[in-house]
Amino acid sequence: MAKKYKIEKSGKKVKWDLLGKNDDFSANMLSASHIEIIGNTSLTLEGCLGVYEYTDTFLKLKLSRGSLIICGADFDIVLLENKQISVRGKISSVEFCV
Numbered sequence: 183m184a185k186k187y188k189i190e191k192s193g194k195k196v197k198w199d200l201l202g203k204n205d206d207f208s209a210n211m212l213s214a215s216h217i218e219i220i221g222n223t224s225l226t227l228e229g230c231l232g233v234y235e236y237t238d239t240f241l242k243l244k245l246s247r248g249s250l251i252i253c254g255a256d257f258d259i260v261l262l263e264n265k266q267i268s269v270r271g272k273i274s275s276v277e278f279c280v
Contacts, residue, residue, distance in 0.1 A: 215245050222273045226253060230267040233259075241269060248280040 191192070215229030227243060227250065234242040234249060241252040243268035 213246050215250075217250070217276075219273070222254075224268070224270050225273060225276070226261075226266070226268045228266050230262075230265055233267075234263075239270070243267065248278060251275075251279060253277075262276065267269040 218226045232244040243250045253275045254273040261268040
């Protein structure tokens with residue numbers, strides 16, 4: 183008859199608390215901006231605190247930590263409310279400045 187081996191677990195399982203209250207990681211995640219870019223025609227930013235500069239080829243947005251510069255052509259601000267902005271146009275570059 184074959185021997186049966188029993189695997190013993192050493193130590194307790196520890197769950198990672200990624201969003202703990204005393205964690206610097208969680209503070210950074212909650213204050214961070216969220217950017218979604220679809221192709222080169224649409225950009226949505228959550229966490230926008232204002233618009234520094236806006237033309238049809240250049241857009242500079244204020245973030246909690248720095249700014250976001252978008253270059254391109256034919257820009258149109260579709261939505262600007264509750265710290266969220268949506269921009270459509272031909273996006274050629276996106277630059278994050280601290």
